[in-house]
Amino acid sequence: MKNFITSFCLVLMCLIAFSMEANADKLGKWFNPKYLKVYIPASHPRTDMMKRAFAEWSRKTNNKFVFNHITSPNPAQIEVYFVDVVPNADREIGLTRYRQTSSGKMTKAAIYIADKTADGRSLRHNEVYTVMLHEIGHAMGITEHSKDPMSIMYPYENDVQEILKSDLQTLGNIYGWD
Numbered sequence: 401m402k403n404f405i406t407s408f409c410l411v412l413m414c415l416i417a418f419s420m421e422a423n424a425d426k427l428g429k430w431f432n433p434k435y436l437k438v439y440i441p442a443s444h445p446r447t448d449m450m451k452r453a454f455a456e457w458s459r460k461t462n463n464k465f466v467f468n469h470i471t472s473p474n475p476a477q478i479e480v481y482f483v484d485v486v487p488n489a490d491r492e493i494g495l496t497r498y499r500q501t502s503s504g505k506m507t508k509a510a511i512y513i514a515d516k517t518a519d520g521r522s523l524r525h526n527e528v529y530t531v532m533l534h535e536i537g538h539a540m541g542i543t544e545h546s547k548d549p550m551s552i553m554y555p556y557e558n559d560v561q562e563i564l565k566s567d568l569q570t571l572g573n574i575y576g577w578d
């Protein structure tokens with residue numbers, strides 16, 4: 401039997417939830433970042449945009465992360481769901497859930513990308529793209545939000561957010577890059 405611990409972090413941009421085996425004391429990371437299997441539902445209006453967001457993280461990390469798109473969700477390590485609104489959302493427009501073992505190995509992540517806010521406003525394309533990049537950052541292993549409003553990992557969505565050097569350093573600390 402496994403005991404799971406779940407932590408929630410409630411923010412405007414997103415909700416991040418992770419479960420890990422009891423007594424886990426390490427931050428999770430993927431053991432195969434250069435060959436991650438990703439499932440994105442095909443033929444959705446957001447499919448291509450989501451692929452571009454994954455490609456942007458590969459580019460920024462100089463291919464230290466490579467995402468291989470597969471056509472069924474079960475074998476995927478990262479699954480993407482396009483939803484009308486984020487489940488149980490208060491003000492959140494994205495959600496990432498992931499699971500890791502006590503030794504810190506990430507085993508599965510699920511990203512939810514909303515079409516609308518909880519009160520029914522349709523999100524603009526660039527807002528959705530910002531959320532995609534942000535949630536992928538969580539799914540790669542960044543659990544903390546940035547305090548820098550320019551950072552893609554800042555918890556409140558705005559028009560100027562990008563993947564910054566500081567975000568790449570956060571990943572570098574997790575993965576042990578120099």
Ligand SMILES: [Zn+2]
Binds near residue numbers: 411413414538545
């Ligand atoms: Zn977040």
